[in-house]
Amino acid sequence: MDKGARAWTETVRADSGWFDLRLRELWAYRDLVLLFVRRDFVSLYKQTILGPLWLVLQPVLTTLAFTVVFGNFAGLSTDGLPHMAFYLCGLVAWRYFADCLTRTADTFVSSAGLFGKVYFPRLAVPVSRVVSGLFTLGIQFALFLAVCAWFMASGAPIRPRPEALLAPLLVLLMAVQGLGLGIIVSSMTTKYRDLRFLISFGVQLLMYLTPVIYPVSLVPAQYRELAMLNPVAPVIEALRYGFLGQGAFSPAHLGLSAAVSLALLLLGLVLFNRVEKTFMDTV
Amino acid sequence: MTAAHPVLQAERLGKLYRLGYIGSGSLAQDLSRWWARLRGRPDPLAKIVEGRAGRQAAGHLWALRDVSFSVDRGEILGIVGQNGAGKSTLLKILTKITRPTSGLFRVRGRVASLLEVGTGFHPELSGRENVFLNGAILGMTRAEVARKFDEIVAFAEVGPFIDTPVKRYSSGMYVRLAFAVAAHLEPDILLVDEVLAVGDAAFQRKCLGKMGDAAGQGRTVLFVSHNMAAMERLCPRALLIDEGRLVMDGPCAEVIAAHLRTLRDEPGPELAYAVNLALLDERAHPDMRIRSLELATPDGAPLRALATGQGLELRIGYEARRQFVSPAFAVHLNDHLGRRLVQLNTSPISGQPVERLGARGTMRLRIDALPLTAGTYTLDVGFVREQSEWVVKLERAVTLRVTPRDVYGSGMALDQSRGAIVVGHRWEHEPGGPTP
Numbered sequence: 001m002d003k004g005a006r007a008w009t010e011t012v013r014a015d016s017g018w019f020d021l022r023l024r025e026l027w028a029y030r031d032l033v034l035l036f037v038r039r040d041f042v043s044l045y046k047q048t049i050l051g052p053l054w055l056v057l058q059p060v061l062t063t064l065a066f067t068v069v070f071g072n073f074a075g076l077s078t079d080g081l082p083h084m085a086f087y088l089c090g091l092v093a094w095r096y097f098a099d100c101l102t103r104t105a106d107t108f109v110s111s112a113g114l115f116g117k118v119y120f121p122r123l124a125v126p127v128s129r130v131v132s133g134l135f136t137l138g139i140q141f142a143l144f145l146a147v148c149a150w151f152m153a154s155g156a157p158i159r160p161r162p163e164a165l166l167a168p169l170l171v172l173l174m175a176v177q178g179l180g181l182g183i184i185v186s187s188m189t190t191k192y193r194d195l196r197f198l199i200s201f202g203v204q205l206l207m208y209l210t211p212v213i214y215p216v217s218l219v220p221a222q223y224r225e226l227a228m229l230n231p232v233a234p235v236i237e238a239l240r241y242g243f244l245g246q247g248a249f250s251p252a253h254l255g256l257s258a259a260v261s262l263a264l265l266l267l268g269l270v271l272f273n274r275v276e277k278t279f280m281d282t283v
Numbered sequence: 284m285t286a287a288h289p290v291l292q293a294e295r296l297g298k299l300y301r302l303g304y305i306g307s308g309s310l311a312q313d314l315s316r317w318w319a320r321l322r323g324r325p326d327p328l329a330k331i332v333e334g335r336a337g338r339q340a341a342g343h344l345w346a347l348r349d350v351s352f353s354v355d356r357g358e359i360l361g362i363v364g365q366n367g368a369g370k371s372t373l374l375k376i377l378t379k380i381t382r383p384t385s386g387l388f389r390v391r392g393r394v395a396s397l398l399e400v401g402t403g404f405h406p407e408l409s410g411r412e413n414v415f416l417n418g419a420i421l422g423m424t425r426a427e428v429a430r431k432f433d434e435i436v437a438f439a440e441v442g443p444f445i446d447t448p449v450k451r452y453s454s455g456m457y458v459r460l461a462f463a464v465a466a467h468l469e470p471d472i473l474l475v476d477e478v479l480a481v482g483d484a485a486f487q488r489k490c491l492g493k494m495g496d497a498a499g500q501g502r503t504v505l506f507v508s509h510n511m512a513a514m515e516r517l518c519p520r521a522l523l524i525d526e527g528r529l530v531m532d533g534p535c536a537e538v539i540a541a542h543l544r545t546l547r548d549e550p551g552p553e554l555a556y557a558v559n560l561a562l563l564d565e566r567a568h569p570d571m572r573i574r575s576l577e578l579a580t581p582d583g584a585p586l587r588a589l590a591t592g593q594g595l596e597l598r599i600g601y602e603a604r605r606q607f608v609s610p611a612f613a614v615h616l617n618d619h620l621g622r623r624l625v626q627l628n629t630s631p632i633s634g635q636p637v638e639r640l641g642a643r644g645t646m647r648l649r650i651d652a653l654p655l656t657a658g659t660y661t662l663d664v665g666f667v668r669e670q671s672e673w674v675v676k677l678e679r680a681v682t683l684r685v686t687p688r689d690v691y692g693s694g695m696a697l698d699q700s701r702g703a704i705v706v707g708h709r710w711e712h713e714p715g716g717p718t719p
Contacts (some may be wrong), residue, residue, distance in 0.1 A: 012379060013387040014297070032419035039405050039416060044408045117402045119379035120420055277382035280375065282301060 021269050026121045036128030041135060055139045059095065060160045070213050079215040079246035082156045088144045089244060090212035093174065093236050096137040098203045100178020103129040105185040105199045108279055115280060122276045123269075126186065137171065148243060159245030163265045166242060170235050173261055175255075177231055180264030187271040190279050211236055216248050231257040231264075289353040290391045290503050291377070298372050298527075300349040301371035346372040350385070350529045352522060353366055354472075356391075359504045360520030361535055363511070363542045364667035366559050366679055369527040370507050374474050377505070392471025394699060395421065401461030406450035410441055410460055413449055415463045431467045454669055473497050476507045511539050511620040511660075543619060555589040557682045558669055568674045571607070571666055574643075576680055577602035589657055590688040591697065591705055597648040597681075599664060603640040607668040610637050612646045615663040616701045617679070624660075631670060654706065657687035659700035 071083040078086035104126035240247035346365040418428035439460040521538040523531040616625040630636035662681040687696035
């Protein structure tokens with residue numbers, strides 16, 4: 001065996017193209033992504049009293065608050081659906097998107113210590129956060145299904161449709177949107193730290209622009225088209241249509257949303273890769 | 284096939300830092316910078332970076348420029364240069380932590396540095412989980428870690444506690460486990476930066492030992508150190524980097540000699556000492572920063588000259604964001620070859636522990652008399668926690684110039700070539716045999 005005859009394993013150049021995204025390298029580090037997921041999960045709940053019970057309590061309490069404030073006091077329409085089921089559906093889905101966005105948005109700042117010491121594909125961090133969000137989503141979605149079943153058993157007008165089977169695709173779409181936007185923001189926060197504050201209340205604002213606590217049918221007809229251009233809106237409406245039987249299921253809007261999401265992700269990847277190379281020089 | 288077979292090849296590597304933008308924090312800061320520029324004022328936030336005129340042009344600094352070299356398999360290559368010369372930048376590029384601005388490098392096999400020990404350890408995870416996580420961060424696959432797992436645990440001597448969260452480990456166990464993972468990485472090219480190495484002396488010895496082993500097994504080692512004695516012992520060949528450029532590549536002894544010549548004139552001829560201010564920011568810890576280093580005479584006047592046998596006071600100004608367990612300040616005195624002459628440490632060496640840190644404060648170290656012959660000496664200044672772990676380590680932060688004095692009354696100007704230390708002494712001569 002002649003070890004000496006091996007070719008160069010790697011060449012690092014000053015300038016690689018804008019689209020040299022090195023996704024294959026990320027794949028080689030897939031074990032790391034899974035271990036990060038596990039670390040996130042353990043560290044999130046190990047020091048809390050109620051542990052993963054928080055995952056259930058959070059949406060339940062928020063849904064109750066929404067039911068009282070928006071459903072009863074404000075009397076917002078829920079398309080004739082039981083308030084609890086309506087809000088829970090929107091909230092669980094929205095939370096996954098918002099989680100993906102906010103938890104990937106601070107990638108560089110929160111991992112500066114790690115990034116400064118050792119090289120691994122930096123994308124492993126945001127990708128692992130999107131994946132670990134799936135646990136939360138899974139548990140909360142099970143809760144939502146249980147609530148639906150309970151309402152159906154008590155005769156509420158909930159009619160699941162075959163479109164519910166699209167749920168995994170819809171979740172993937174939200175993951176792509178959250179990740180795409182998140183890494184765009186994280187790439188920019190290396191230069192402008194104050195974007196972090198913008199993101200926390202920006203997400204809050206965005207929720208009110210998205211049909212989470214109201215159905216899109218409540219939006220005045222002339223603005224409805226505009227509301228559906230928000231890439232998250234058709235996803236949430238489609239989930240409601242699939243699982244509860246009421247909502248705006250629009251393949252055209254979903255297709256547009258998917259196109260926008262992929263564009264966001266691509267833009268995010270390009271920016272992220274640019275920043276990744278020199279990030280340690282700016283902090 | 285063993286002759287001249289490069290495993291690492293650097294071609295015209297360069298790294299450009301934009302000075303004004305280092306640490307650019309917020310949009311507000313950028314706006315104030317823009318406003319200043321609009322009024323023709325200098326950038327209010329620009330950081331003053333140590334550097335000499337040649338490297339800086341219009342707010343840019345070439346930390347590294349046109350560095351080309353190649354290293355063969357099994358070679359131990361030393362890298363020497365002053366603080367801020369570009370050694371660390373070179374290592375950061377070779378470990379891919381930052382990208383070069385120009386040029387390229389090629390490697391055969393896996394590159395690892397001992398900087399990474401314990402990186403990514405999470406206190407809540409068990410020893411076992413951390414071994415896998417840390418291994419994956421260092422680039423091992425799950426299967427690879429699994430294969431070496433038993434060996435790693437045995438090496439770390441943490442056997443029965445492997446499923447306990449590492450937050451319950453003693454700091455010794457923690458470091459052993461972290462080191463065990465790194466030691467089993469088996470890189471083809473190992474980068475060792477002793478200047479940045481943390482951990483206690485025993486741990487640093489282990490690192491050096493590991494380096495020797497690695498070279499014995501046909502691995503390649505790049506070794507950065509200020510300790511010229513160790514460098515000369517370990518490395519047949521060395522590079523000298525000065526002001527970002529590779530100025531010499533050759534046999535270690537010659538390179539060290541050239542390096543020492545560049546060091547000689549560090550403090551200007553009329554100054555007693557020089558402080559490497561850039562180092563204070565560069566090596567700051569988020570919670571602990573040494574903000575100032577000053578030298579004074581024993582009566583508190585600024586130090587203008589330091590002659591053999593004269594005393595001095597070192598003032599270490601610090602800023603601490605929190606308390607540390609068993610905090611201690613450390614000062615090491617080295618000779619011109621980087622050999623340690625004196626080691627002072629508030630505790631345990633000096634037995635004068637620091638009780639509590641203030642948010643800001645000053646440590647004064649008074650040395651009654653410095654029995655050094657004429658020449659250049661350096662001081663390492665640092666802050667240590669739990670007796671032995673470096674939090675801030677400023678190597679060669681202060682360069683001292685000692686001027687000769689006729690301490691022995693012989694009319695001879697003693698310098699380092701006649702030994703570094705003077706001692707009070709007397710000769711007695713008894714001709715003939717010993718008196719009964």
